[in-house]
């Protein structure tokens with residue numbers, strides 16, 4: 107477990123590094139595509155958001171959300187990803203919306219850094235990757 111400092115600039119520069127960002131998004135997409143049919147179904151995408159825990163936790167404090175509300179929430183998220191309303195999310199749709207979400211997070215963070223506690227198994231998380239990338243840039247500059 108480690109503590110990292112994260113601000114909007116860190117997240118933004120990660121998103122804007124298209125090669126690194128798409129690599130992370132693509133590997134996440136493949137991990138989520140449980141039946142390997144090349145698209146994400148509603149339940150596959152729901153699992154993604156349950157694992158991100160962006161919705162259920164608020165500043166690290168778990169909030170209780172009713173299952174029915176959650177289902178509506180996940181349906182709304184799925185519609186946002188599924189731009190062409192095909193009933194599935196393809197890689198391109200996933201990339202576009204992940205970028206939107208990360209930029210929204212960056213805007214939310216602004217220039218006030220937050221401290222994040224990362225569990226050991228968070229090695230694959232997007233935010234962790236953003237921090238690692240920023241750290242490697244500092245290392246190169248020195």
Ligand SMILES: [Ca+2]
Pocket residue numbers: 139140141142143144145146147150
């Ligand atoms: Ca699938």
